[in-house]
Amino acid sequence: MSARIPTAMIADDEPLLRRALRRMLGQVWPELEIVADARNGREAVEQFEALRPDVCFLDVQMPGLSGVEAARFIGHRAQLVFVTAFDRYAVEAFAQGLLDYLVKPVEVERSAETVARLRERLRASQGTIDTEALVEQLAERMLKGSAPSTLRWIRASVGSVVRMISVDEIDILRSDEKYTRIAWRGDAGKPADALIRTPLRELMAQLDPAHFILVHRAVVVNQRAISHVIRGGNETATIHLRSRDEVLPVMRNYLHLFKQM
Amino acid sequence: MTANVTSPPSRNPFPIFGWRRLRVLLIACAVLTVLMTPAWQGSYFELVFRWMFIGSICLLIFGVFERWPKRLPRWIARWVLQVIGIVVIIPIAAWLAYVLTTQGNPVPFWHDKQRLAGFGMFTFMSLLIAPWMAVAALIGQINGKAQRQALAFELERSELERKAIDARLRLLQAQVEPHFLFNTLANIRELVDSGSPQASAVLSSLIAYLRAAVPRLHEPATTLRQELELVRAYLDVMHMRIPDRLQFIVHADDSLMTLHCPPMSVLTLVENAVCHGIDPSETGGRVEVRVVEANGRCRIQVVDTGIGLQDTIEGLGTGLSTLRERLQLMFGDAAQLRLISIQPRGVSAELEFPARRGVP
Numbered sequence: 001m002s003a004r005i006p007t008a009m010i011a012d013d014e015p016l017l018r019r020a021l022r023r024m025l026g027q028v029w030p031e032l033e034i035v036a037d038a039r040n041g042r043e044a045v046e047q048f049e050a051l052r053p054d055v056c057f058l059d060v061q062m063p064g065l066s067g068v069e070a071a072r073f074i075g076h077r078a079q080l081v082f083v084t085a086f087d088r089y090a091v092e093a094f095a096q097g098l099l100d101y102l103v104k105p106v107e108v109e110r111s112a113e114t115v116a117r118l119r120e121r122l123r124a125s126q127g128t129i130d131t132e133a134l135v136e137q138l139a140e141r142m143l144k145g146s147a148p149s150t151l152r153w154i155r156a157s158v159g160s161v162v163r164m165i166s167v168d169e170i171d172i173l174r175s176d177e178k179y180t181r182i183a184w185r186g187d188a189g190k191p192a193d194a195l196i197r198t199p200l201r202e203l204m205a206q207l208d209p210a211h212f213i214l215v216h217r218a219v220v221v222n223q224r225a226i227s228h229v230i231r232g233g234n235e236t237a238t239i240h241l242r243s244r245d246e247v248l249p250v251m252r253n254y255l256h257l258f259k260q261m
Numbered sequence: 262m263t264a265n266v267t268s269p270p271s272r273n274p275f276p277i278f279g280w281r282r283l284r285v286l287l288i289a290c291a292v293l294t295v296l297m298t299p300a301w302q303g304s305y306f307e308l309v310f311r312w313m314f315i316g317s318i319c320l321l322i323f324g325v326f327e328r329w330p331k332r333l334p335r336w337i338a339r340w341v342l343q344v345i346g347i348v349v350i351i352p353i354a355a356w357l358a359y360v361l362t363t364q365g366n367p368v369p370f371w372h373d374k375q376r377l378a379g380f381g382m383f384t385f386m387s388l389l390i391a392p393w394m395a396v397a398a399l400i401g402q403i404n405g406k407a408q409r410q411a412l413a414f415e416l417e418r419s420e421l422e423r424k425a426i427d428a429r430l431r432l433l434q435a436q437v438e439p440h441f442l443f444n445t446l447a448n449i450r451e452l453v454d455s456g457s458p459q460a461s462a463v464l465s466s467l468i469a470y471l472r473a474a475v476p477r478l479h480e481p482a483t484t485l486r487q488e489l490e491l492v493r494a495y496l497d498v499m500h501m502r503i504p505d506r507l508q509f510i511v512h513a514d515d516s517l518m519t520l521h522c523p524p525m526s527v528l529t530l531v532e533n534a535v536c537h538g539i540d541p542s543e544t545g546g547r548v549e550v551r552v553v554e555a556n557g558r559c560r561i562q563v564v565d566t567g568i569g570l571q572d573t574i575e576g577l578g579t580g581l582s583t584l585r586e587r588l589q590l591m592f593g594d595a596a597q598l599r600l601i602s603i604q605p606r607g608v609s610a611e612l613e614f615p616a617r618r619g620v621p
Contacts, residue, residue, distance in 0.1 A: 014444065014502045020451035039505070040543045061440075063506075064543040085444040105447035 006122055009036040011044035012059040021057060028112045041065025042164035045073045049162035055118055060084040065153055071135045073155055079118050080131055099134050151206035156182055156194035163194060171225040171241055175200035175218035191244050216251045229258045277324030286316045311358040311383060318354035319391045322346040340399045344392050351387045355380055448502050463501045469494035486518040488527050495528060499535055506545025513552040520559050521617045523591055529584045530563040530610045538567025538608055559616040566607040
């Protein structure tokens with residue numbers, strides 16, 4: 001590992017702060033190569049999956065997927081460094097644990113210490129410290145209030161890349177033997193498909209039942225994606241979606257879900 | 262707040278021979294004298310003198326035990342001491358009164374059957390009346406004290422309440438989130454480090470924002486011009502921080518600039534739109550501020566195309582609820598604040614209050 005140039009990713013939603021961190025790292029860790037910039041947690045996870053940098057600098061507060069949530073997806077596959085502006089709770093949480101963190105505005109001396117630690121760990125190729133439990137605790141603390149039991153993000157492969165999909169962007173989930181096929185609205189709301197390795201049954205248990213309903217033995221639909229439902233004769237109905245031409249049949253057993261509200 | 266309201270009741274609230282006490286004493290003596298007049302065979306001077314003498318001694322004892330000894334053992338209450346003192350002193354006072362009024366007589370009054378009966382009569386009637394008068398006076402005093410204390414307490418409480426509200430309003434008006442401040446400073450430092458010409462302008466915006474966020478004690482109402490300058494300063498700062506995710510525009514006719522505007526009201530709506538609408542959104546959005554005057558009312562609309570109203574977010578509404586409180590204090594029911602979800606996404610916050618201009 002020592003022969004290889006260390007690589008890093010910087011995730012922050014504020015462009016000037018990404019630039020500032022890059023500049024600062026250039027001073028205290030000149031050989032480090034910044035291979036990726038991410039503007040939010042989702043991009044961070046996607047970029048991480050594509051480029052596998054050794055170190056991830058994650059801003060704690062980012063839109064959509066937060067830095068802490070992104071860290072849960074990245075896990076121990078990279079050295080994690082959280083970056084936060086003064087935030088009593090976050091700093092408290094970090095100071096208690098062994099997690100690396102930097103406080104914005106980042107001071108050179110403080111970051112030099114962190115960098116020295118990271119370098120040491122990379123040089124000894126001892127891998128990451130076991131941060132997963134700590135990140136989990138942190139996430140729990142910071143997500144208090146928002147229902148933690150329901151799934152908010154799904155990591156899915158689209159072709160050869162891994163995408164982070166917000167459950168709000170999902171239109172349909174279909175069971176495909178051991179996999180689940182997801183129809184979602186990707187970049188600029190264009191319909192896209194993805195495959196994930198979790199069976200639909202398992203996913204279903206983690207999705208918010210208020211938004212995701214089973215309409216067929218192997219089909220779950222996001223209620224917010226539905227444009228209208230047309231009733232046919234003989235107790236049948238079809239679901240029409242906002243952003244897709246597909247029409248989904250409703251199984252007789254599930255018709256009661258679409259009775260006049 | 263005046264100091265005497267809360268000062269503890271003075272230790273000796275009444276002088277021993279205060280006018281009110283003397284008045285009561287005179288009335289009591291007059292009544293007793295009149296009652297005894299029909300059966301009285303001696304001089305009226307003696308009659309009046311004896312009553313006055315006994316009464317004064319009782320009053321003296323009442324007053325003395327009122328302030329002496331300074332501290333009493335737990336097992337005896339001051340009022341008990343006062344009443345016992347009166348009961349004990351009455352026979353002595355009556356005896357003295359008789360001795361004084363019969364000084365010239367060759368026979369001491371206790372050998373004179375009639376005089377002795379008179380002495381008994383004075384003692385008996387005094388014992389009958391004086392302790393009750395003392396108790397009545399004491400009850401009156403206690404009531405008066407309780408009332409004064411209750412009044413002082415009430416005054417103090419309302420004063421405290423008012424102060425608490427004031428303080429709270431000032432505090433809320435002065436809230437600058439450390440998270441906002443440090444993030445902004447980190448951005449400005451980057452501009453300075455990279456030698457960007459933008460640095461100075463953004464720093465000016467931050468200064469304008471901070472200056473306004475520090476309480477302005479003597480300005481209960483600002484003008485719309487000041488408020489919108491503050492709003493622009495805040496939006497400029499935020500635009501520097503998230504240029505790819507925040508666009509904004511402020512529409513307001515020049516003629517509206519002299520309108521009165523509750524300080525930090527529009528800013529609260531705009532901060533709310535940015536913090537809860539734009540910032541949590543990956544794609545961001547646009548904030549639009551519009552001010553119109555119609556039918557004597559000032560109507561301010563802050564529209565954002567952010568993530569919209571989310572019921573999961575905590576803290577949404579703390580800024581709004583304090584704004585609502587402040588509007589209630591300033592305008593009563595004449596001000597309105599509404600939050601409406603708009604399509605395809607976002608929130609419209611609408612604030613309406615009576616339009617006023619010029620010197621308040």
